[in-house]
Amino acid sequence: MSAENPERRAFLGKASALAAGLAIAPGVLLFGFAHGRPAGEAASGKVRWGMLVDTNQCGNGCNDCVTACNKENGLSGGTKATDSQWIRKVELKNMKGGRNLSLPVMCQHCEHPPCVDVCPTGASFRRADGIVLVDKHRCIGCRYCMMACPYKARSFVHEPLADQKPDVPRGKGTVESCTLCVHRVDRGEQPACVEACAKAGRGAILFGDLNDPESEISKRIRTVASAQIRADLMLNPGIRYEGI
Amino acid sequence: MYSKVEARNFYILVAASGLITGIGLVAAWLMEEHGHIITGMNNQIVWGIPHVFAIFMIVAASGVLNVASIGSVFGKSVYKARAPLSSLLSIALLAGGLTVLMLDLGRADRLMVAMTNYNLTSVFAWNVVLYSGLFSFAAIYLWTMMDPRMKPWNKPAAFAVFAWRIILTTGTGLIFAFLVARQAYGSALLPPMFIVMSFAWGLAVFHIVQSSLYAWNGKTLDPVILQRMKNLLGLFVIATLYFVATYHLTNLYFARQDGFERFILAGGGIFPWLFWAGYVLLGSFLPLVLIFHPAFDKTRHTVIASLLVIFGSFALLYVFIIGGQAYPLSIFPGYEVTSSFGDGQIASYSPSLPEFLLGLGGLGVAFLITTICVRVLGMAPPHDIPDRRKRDTF
Numbered sequence: 001m002s003a004e005n006p007e008r009r010a011f012l013g014k015a016s017a018l019a020a021g022l023a024i025a026p027g028v029l030l031f032g033f034a035h036g037r038p039a040g041e042a043a044s045g046k047v048r049w050g051m052l053v054d055t056n057q058c059g060n061g062c063n064d065c066v067t068a069c070n071k072e073n074g075l076s077g078g079t080k081a082t083d084s085q086w087i088r089k090v091e092l093k094n095m096k097g098g099r100n101l102s103l104p105v106m107c108q109h110c111e112h113p114p115c116v117d118v119c120p121t122g123a124s125f126r127r128a129d130g131i132v133l134v135d136k137h138r139c140i141g142c143r144y145c146m147m148a149c150p151y152k153a154r155s156f157v158h159e160p161l162a163d164q165k166p167d168v169p170r171g172k173g174t175v176e177s178c179t180l181c182v183h184r185v186d187r188g189e190q191p192a193c194v195e196a197c198a199k200a201g202r203g204a205i206l207f208g209d210l211n212d213p214e215s216e217i218s219k220r221i222r223t224v225a226s227a228q229i230r231a232d233l234m235l236n237p238g239i240r241y242e243g244i
Numbered sequence: 245m246y247s248k249v250e251a252r253n254f255y256i257l258v259a260a261s262g263l264i265t266g267i268g269l270v271a272a273w274l275m276e277e278h279g280h281i282i283t284g285m286n287n288q289i290v291w292g293i294p295h296v297f298a299i300f301m302i303v304a305a306s307g308v309l310n311v312a313s314i315g316s317v318f319g320k321s322v323y324k325a326r327a328p329l330s331s332l333l334s335i336a337l338l339a340g341g342l343t344v345l346m347l348d349l350g351r352a353d354r355l356m357v358a359m360t361n362y363n364l365t366s367v368f369a370w371n372v373v374l375y376s377g378l379f380s381f382a383a384i385y386l387w388t389m390m391d392p393r394m395k396p397w398n399k400p401a402a403f404a405v406f407a408w409r410i411i412l413t414t415g416t417g418l419i420f421a422f423l424v425a426r427q428a429y430g431s432a433l434l435p436p437m438f439i440v441m442s443f444a445w446g447l448a449v450f451h452i453v454q455s456s457l458y459a460w461n462g463k464t465l466d467p468v469i470l471q472r473m474k475n476l477l478g479l480f481v482i483a484t485l486y487f488v489a490t491y492h493l494t495n496l497y498f499a500r501q502d503g504f505e506r507f508i509l510a511g512g513g514i515f516p517w518l519f520w521a522g523y524v525l526l527g528s529f530l531p532l533v534l535i536f537h538p539a540f541d542k543t544r545h546t547v548i549a550s551l552l553v554i555f556g557s558f559a560l561l562y563v564f565i566i567g568g569q570a571y572p573l574s575i576f577p578g579y580e581v582t583s584s585f586g587d588g589q590i591a592s593y594s595p596s597l598p599e600f601l602l603g604l605g606g607l608g609v610a611f612l613i614t615t616i617c618v619r620v621l622g623m624a625p626p627h628d629i630p631d632r633r634k635r636d637t638f
Contacts (some may be wrong), residue, residue: 120420
């Protein structure tokens with residue numbers, strides 16, 4: 001018994017190292033998602049999430065962002081008037097020059113969102129980091145926010161739902177809209193539409209922090225001409241468009 | 245002394261109004277169970293027929309108090325004798341309208357959430373306070389009329405109700421006036437327009453109820469009183485026409501509203517028909533002929549005129565609420581727009597039976613409350629004895 005077994009010792013040493021590695025790996029991974037927000041920490045007002053859509057890169061007929069959104073958020077993908085559409089591709093033709101454009105429209109995550117102003121119960125709210133959301137437990141389904149939204153960005157759940165995504169709570173009789181994939185953003189990831197657009201090789205949607213002068217989106221907004229939809233309403237949306 | 249509704253009629257009316265209310269509740273239950281998929285409403289037309297019914301009742305609930313206000317605030321005795329019925333009708337119509345509005349919610353079961361969470365920037369939340377306030381003020385006002393000990397408070401209560409209902413209808417108009425992004429709404433003209441509409445619609449309801457009560461109790465309304473009250477209705481119908489015309493004419497003047505006005509007034513399918521034939525012709529001009537032409541001086545002519553005014557109000561509200569949503573939002577001015585979400589397209593809407601029955605159920609609630617209270621509390625209008633000397637004091 002006193003004789004030591006070098007092989008056993010080596011095995012124990014490797015096993016311990018592996019166990020230690022497994023134990024700290026999630027922490028290391030979490031560290032890797034440096035933009036992620038630890039659970040329980042409030043969203044920061046120092047950040048303002050936004051997007052810049054380059055309509056020159058957005059393909060007519062390409063629907064990858066819409067498909068990715070539907071998949072990520074558990075939407076049916078149906079296009080009946082009663083189906084939820086959090087993001088839609090809009091085809092534009094200039095009435096004077098005839099120029100054609102294609103671009104995605106979703107919740108514009110306004111700084112002064114009319115939906116939040118009109119919501120009687122405060123179910124519609126704007127997070128400190130600029131993401132406009134609906135508290136599904138507080139929404140009474142009056143649809144006043146849908147009347148107030150200048151972008152027609154909101155949908156009402158007309159039917160009972162099944163097979164919901166755990167990260168994306170939805171509910172029959174409540175109103176919903178693009179969450180800017182808040183569950184992904186909080187993990188330090190990009191919204192699903194942005195990822196899908198990049199994967200399609202277009203990279204037409206740039207996501208980032210509008211408040212950070214060093215972020216890619218801020219730099220780009222400083223160098224190219226971009227616009228907000230219905231800028232005349234002075235709502236200061238977080239979604240900007242290039243080429244319109 | 246107030247006379248009572250004859251017993252047999254009373255039970256028939258309670259049964260009829262109870263049945264309509266019951267059908268409305270079943271419709272609401274179906275909507276709750278299956279979701280709004282069983283209605284004609286969708287993501288483009290988010291407010292439908294239930295809102296037409298609800299807004300009619302809420303606006304009329306305010307206007308029907310005119311009779312009480314003219315009596316108590318402006319001291320006209322003929323109207324004052326009718327103030328209890330006027331207040332009761334206001335409570336009944338408001339209850340009916342709110343029932344519809346509440347049962348149409350996607351989550352009607354969350355009424356407690358609506359009552360306990362107020363977003364102070366929301367005109368809807370203000371309206372929750374205004375509606376509850378009108379119930380309270382109208383009830384207190386009724387109390388001051390029915391309890392002799394409360395008589396000293398009658399005048400202050402009347403003033404409070406008068407002020408409150410004007411604010412309430414302003415609030416109803418503001419629901420639309422604050423919607424800046426939609427071409428049909430977002431106009432400061434809407435609150436005063438709603439106030440004037442409330443005068444006409446409320447008085448039309450009052451005429452119908454008053455005439456029915458007289459008929460069922462075998463009484464006749466003094467022709468002079470009838471003349472006064474129907475002329476007042478005529479005046480309100482003209483005032484409403486003036487506001488509606490001003491609203492459309494100002495819109496026509498703004499180039500960006502051209503398309504919307506052409507849609508509502510000329511090319512928009514059912515909407516121009518409902519506007520011109522429903523509201524203008526049948527709902528306004530014809531009642532005016534029945535009211536002011538000397539050949540039509542009977543009670544039944546006033547009742548027909550009142551029914552037509554109510555029909556016109558539904559036509560106008562349908563055009564205003566549904567037509568206002570059917571016309572596409574101008575998100576990209578200067579572009580032709582298409583998408584899978586109805587951008588650039590006229591939205592279509594076909595009301596379904598359940599939502600229509602829900603609206604009707606609201607009228608049933610108002611009808612039921614009125615029938616029971618008129619009998620139990622003795623609120624039928626008085627049997628005026630024609631007296632020439634009194635006529636000049638009206």
